[in-house]
Structures are given as C-alpha cells and as structure tokens.
C-alpha cells in the first residue's frame with residue numbers, strides 16, 4: 001500500500017473494539033465503528049466516551065484532545081459504511097462462523113482491493129478467516145490487549161497466505177501510528193500470550209472449583225506472592241468468562257491437550273450469564289456503574 005493509512009474501520013464495539021477505535025481516533029485517524037444494531041452502536045459510543053472521560057480525570061489526556069478524538073469517530077450498524085476504509089480491524093465475539101461471515105461480507109464491501117482486513121481474534125486461525133475472502137494475502141491477525149489504550153503490546157499474526165508486504169504495512173502502522181510494540185506469532189491458536197496465559201487461568205479456575213482455595217485467596221496469592229498486578233480470577237473476569245471459555249475451546253480443538261479444556265465451572269458460569277466485569281458478576285462482583 002503506497003498511501004499512508006488514514007481511514008480505519010472497526011467491526012464490533014465491545015470492550016476490545018471500542019478500545020481499538022479509541023487508540024485509532026486518538027492517533028488522528030478517521031475511525032468508523034460498526035456494531036450489530038443501532039442500540040449496540042450507541043453503547044459503543046458511550047464506552048469510548050466513558051474511557052476518554054476516565055483518561056481526562058486521571059490526567060492522561062486533556063479535554064480538548066478527548067473532544068477531538070470523538071470528532072474523528074463515527075458509529076454505525078451498517079458494514080456498507082466501511083466501503084472506503086484502507087484497514088478494517090474485526091473485533092466481534094470470539095465465534096469462528098460469525099467472524100468468517102464478517103470477513104466474507106467485508107471482502108465484498110471494502111472497495112480498495114489493496115485494503116487490509118485484520119482480526120483481533122485471540123485464538124481462531126487467521127487462515128480460516130483469510131479463506132472466507134478473495135484476498136487472503138491481505139488478511140492477518142492484529143491482536144491487541146485489554147485495556148487497549150493502556151497496554152502497549154500487539155501480536156501480529158501472518159497466515160500461510162498473508163503477503164510479507166501486508167505484515168510490513170501493519171507493523172509500521174502499529175508501531176509508528178499507534179505507538180504499540182509488536183511481537184510476531186505463528187498462526188497457532190492462542191498465539192504467544194494466550195497460549196501461555198489461558199492454561200494458567202484455567203488452573204486457577206480448577207483450583208477454585210475443587211475448593212483448593214477461595215477466589216480471593218487465589219488472587220491475593222498471585223498478587224502479593226508473585227507481584228502480578230491482578231490475580232488470575234480477577235483477570236479472567238476482566239477478559240470476560242465467555243471469551244476465556246471460547247479461547248480455551250479453540251486451544252483445546254487445536255492441540256487436544258487436557259490443560260486447555262474449559263473446566264465445567266467455567267462453562268456453567270458462561271451458561272448462567274456470569275461473564276465477569278461486563279455483567280457485574282463472575283468470580284467476583286462488580287459495581288456496574
């Protein structure tokens with residue numbers, strides 16, 4: 001791609017999509033966020049507004065910049081509004097069929113055949129999403145970390161079909177425009193960080209499930225004993241227990257190792273809608289305001 005990326009689209013405005021959109025708009029890019037319906041689009045806007053307000057309150061951002069950030073953003077529920085984008089980052093729910101459907105639709109809608117389609121998936125093979133399009137050479141994984149405005153890492157994941165030029169353009173964009181630090185991973189479920197992190201979170205869930213220790217003691221143990229900023233069950237709550245379960249399932253499907261199998265307690269909590277911070281209750285309870 002010869003022209004610099006100035007117009008980006010984000011599909012999905014949940015905790016990750018809203019965060020990715022925020023960092024793009026804060027970098028001065030024209031940022032369009034597409035959600036599944038009008039109500040979800042309003043919620044996505046609200047999510048970004050709250051996050052910007054928090055940054056202002058904490059002295060990380062001045063009020064004028066926060067206002068400018070919102071001026072760079074549009075929120076929609078029609079993928080057609082992403083037709084003129086040079087880079088689209090998909091960040092919808094961790095469901096392979098839903099993501100493949102979005103990629104197939106984007107491939108038809110995004111006009112510029114050189115435009116790059118990226119996925120923020122944590123565990124679904126990038127190849128599978130590339131194969132849903134006619135431009136697998138321009139599809140790759142761009143995996144951000146939560147909360148996106150705070151954590152500096154992104155994993156860049158090329159599939160067997162991704163062109164080296166696509167990787168180079170996106171790495172330059174991530175480091176130069178978004179000021180992130182890049183690590184590269186093979187296209188294997190979980191990439192680098194989740195392949196290491198998820199078995200640890202699942203081990204903590206199994207320990208809570210068996211009564212080995214309470215959720216609070218497990219978290220305190222790792223916070224005070226290992227200087228982790230957040231214990232494993234608080235972290236699972238932050239990620240979202242539905243997302244943790246989906247990533248674990250993808251890892252298990254890929255490697256067939258028992259350490260990746262989602263424990264029954266995790267499955268039951270997801271079925272019960274106890275998804276962690278985003279629903280107010282997971283292993284701990286949260287004030288939803």
Ligand code: NAD
Pocket residue numbers: 011012013014015016017034035036040091092093094095098102120121122123143144145146238239240243278
């Ligand atoms: P989330 O549940 O907070 O948000 C998902 C959003 O996608 C929802 O707002 C939903 O309305 C929207 N959506 C669903 N189908 C859609 C469609 N067809 N078109 C447009 N929008 C649609 O989930 P999240 O935590 O933001 O995770 C999103 C992705 O990011 C997943 O692939 C997840 O694995 C990945 N991820 C999550 C984390 C994390 O810590 N939560 C970290 C890195 C990557």
